[in-house]
Amino acid sequence: MPIDPSSAAGATRSPEGQRPPDPPQTVPPVGPQEPSRERHEVGWRAFIWRIGLPVILGAAIWPLPSPGGVSTQAWHMLALFVATILAIILRPLPMGAVTLLGMLAAVLSGVVPLTAPKDDPTAPYALMGFANSTIWLIVMAFLISRGFIKTGLGRRIALFFVSLLGKKMLGVSYGLAVADLVMAPAIPSATARGGGIMAPIMKSVAEVYDSRPGPTARRAGSFLAINVGQVNAITCAMFLTAMAGNPLIASLAEQQGVEITWARWALGAIVPGLVALVAVPFVVYLIYPPELKETPEVVSMARGELRRLGPLSSGEKIMSGTFILLLLLWTVGDMVLGIDATTTAVIGVAVLLLGRVLTWQDIIAEKSAWDTMIWFSILFMMATALNQYGLISWVSDTIAGSMGGLGWVPALIILCLVYFYSHYLFASATAHISAMYVAFLGAAITLGAPPLLAALLLGYITNAFTSLTQYAGGASPAIFGTEYNTVAQWWRVSAVAGLVSVTIWLVVGSGWMNLVGLA
Numbered sequence: 272m273p274i275d276p277s278s279a280a281g282a283t284r285s286p287e288g289q290r291p292p293d294p295p296q297t298v299p300p301v302g303p304q305e306p307s308r309e310r311h312e313v314g315w316r317a318f319i320w321r322i323g324l325p326v327i328l329g330a331a332i333w334p335l336p337s338p339g340g341v342s343t344q345a346w347h348m349l350a351l352f353v354a355t356i357l358a359i360i361l362r363p364l365p366m367g368a369v370t371l372l373g374m375l376a377a378v379l380s381g382v383v384p385l386t387a388p389k390d391d392p393t394a395p396y397a398l399m400g401f402a403n404s405t406i407w408l409i410v411m412a413f414l415i416s417r418g419f420i421k422t423g424l425g426r427r428i429a430l431f432f433v434s435l436l437g438k439k440m441l442g443v444s445y446g447l448a449v450a451d452l453v454m455a456p457a458i459p460s461a462t463a464r465g466g467g468i469m470a471p472i473m474k475s476v477a478e479v480y481d482s483r484p485g486p487t488a489r490r491a492g493s494f495l496a497i498n499v500g501q502v503n504a505i506t507c508a509m510f511l512t513a514m515a516g517n518p519l520i521a522s523l524a525e526q527q528g529v530e531i532t533w534a535r536w537a538l539g540a541i542v543p544g545l546v547a548l549v550a551v552p553f554v555v556y557l558i559y560p561p562e563l564k565e566t567p568e569v570v571s572m573a574r575g576e577l578r579r580l581g582p583l584s585s586g587e588k589i590m591s592g593t594f595i596l597l598l599l600l601w602t603v604g605d606m607v608l609g610i611d612a613t614t615t616a617v618i619g620v621a622v623l624l625l626g627r628v629l630t631w632q633d634i635i636a637e638k639s640a641w642d643t644m645i646w647f648s649i650l651f652m653m654a655t656a657l658n659q660y661g662l663i664s665w666v667s668d669t670i671a672g673s674m675g676g677l678g679w680v681p682a683l684i685i686l687c688l689v690y691f692y693s694h695y696l697f698a699s700a701t702a703h704i705s706a707m708y709v710a711f712l713g714a715a716i717t718l719g720a721p722p723l724l725a726a727l728l729l730g731y732i733t734n735a736f737t738s739l740t741q742y743a744g745g746a747s748p749a750i751f752g753t754e755y756n757t758v759a760q761w762w763r764v765s766a767v768a769g770l771v772s773v774t775i776w777l778v779v780g781s782g783w784m785n786l787v788g789l790a
Contacts, residue, residue, distance in 0.1 A: 367645040404613040405519075460514075511536040514734055550771060674718065712729055
């Protein structure tokens with residue numbers, strides 16, 4: 272059987288009713304995996320040009336005269352911001368290290384102080400992001416998602432839906448899609464869901480029919496791999512806590528006077544997201560069909576794995592109850608009980624600690640959460656400084672002015688499409704968000720678009736473009752790494768599927784948000 276029964280970890284129970292923890296080396300990381308030393312470290316020549324180009328670009332922008340209406344302080348922050356974004360793309364060092372250097376440069380150059388100025392506590396300062404509640408929301412969500420993986424609940428959910436819908440290959444793709452959708456609200460790492468949970472099960476399904484990278488890939492694996500990537504991008508768009516960049520979007524939108532709560536984000540996304548989850552896999556099935564259409568053995572495989580897992584452990588039961596509690600509080604807690612999304616996430620982590628699903632060692636060992644906090648906080652600080660220093664409004668006005676007399680509807684469509692397809696130039700969703708989101712949102716608002724509608728549409732499209740290329744971010748690199756698809760196959764199919772997805776978000780999404788009063 273392609274899935275090793277030992278991986279189910281269901282044969283024995285600890286006294287508390289949880290499965291014994293896997294050996295440390297077998298526990299999949301919740302967030303993006305840190306490359307190994309051999310993979311990450313580059314030669315000195317490559318390191319010098321990767322770090323040198325951003326420094327040269329920043330140094331070139333710094334002394335230039337700032338345009339009319341832009342202060343020198345804003346221009347200098349732009350120079351540091353552009354250099355930091357380019358370094359994130361070129362990756363001479365991990366993202367956290369790159370942003371830390373950018374923050375240091377901003378402090379040493381006097382562009383921002385390290386701590387809040389006593390004479391103006393509202394002014395931007397280097398450490399301001401670390402006190403931002405939205406950033407703590409995503410950190411807590413990373414910790415919660417560790418419970419899904421540690422208890423095995425995430426894998427059980429995926430196998431369950433495959434066992435229900437897996438008689439046909441298209442049904443397998445829908446089963447994986449529903450499983451991803453169920454886990455998305457509480458697992459903010461696209462890589463953990465798509466690459467750590469869904470991709471191994473997808474690969475096991477393919478191997479049931481001896482579909483492996485190479486000559487037999489088109490039997491099943493090629494179709495399923497692209498579908499897992501496309502679905503992951505859609506589910507990331509459906510919840511504020513489904514992708515690490517979404518809370519950054521909410522924070523940047525707030526700087527434009529737009530409040531995006533967990534419930535608002537989910538309400539706006541539910542209908543277009545469900546439509547996309549139905550339509551996109553079917554489109555991929557039409558333009559890139561698997562050779563095998565009937566897959567009865569997959570149902571037997573999934574049911575056999577579920578039998579080996581046995582009944583829910585106490586850890587899985589606590590994780591399930593915590594997940595339901597989180598969904599309830601995220602949906603109505605702010606409106607009814609006055610409990611915001613971040614407080615809800617902290618409650619979830621506390622329950623998992625008290626229920627012994629997570630240990631304090633699990634908390635402090637979750638490197639992805641703390642790494643995300645660092646780069647997230649620093650990029651938030653830089654974006655805030657650019658906005659408060661007046662540069663974002665100048666860029667937004669410039670973009671809006673270039674569109675002449677266009678009404679806000681065609682202008683918003685153009686902005687969304689440019690924002691979507693420009694992701695071919697980015698290898699990081701975070702870099703793209705930081706560089707373009709707030710300026711495009713500002714331009715849309717200036718042109719008369721309803722602020723919340725524009726903010727949500729650009730946010731949803733941010734997630735949709737993460738499946739465009741094999742380096743686009745999210746789960747794409749991990750899924751492409753299964754080697755079922757060539758670069759040409761991935762780009763060709765994803766270009767069509769991506770266009771379908773973004774059309775659904777624009778057309779169905781706009782209509783739905785207008786209907787429910789979000790426009």
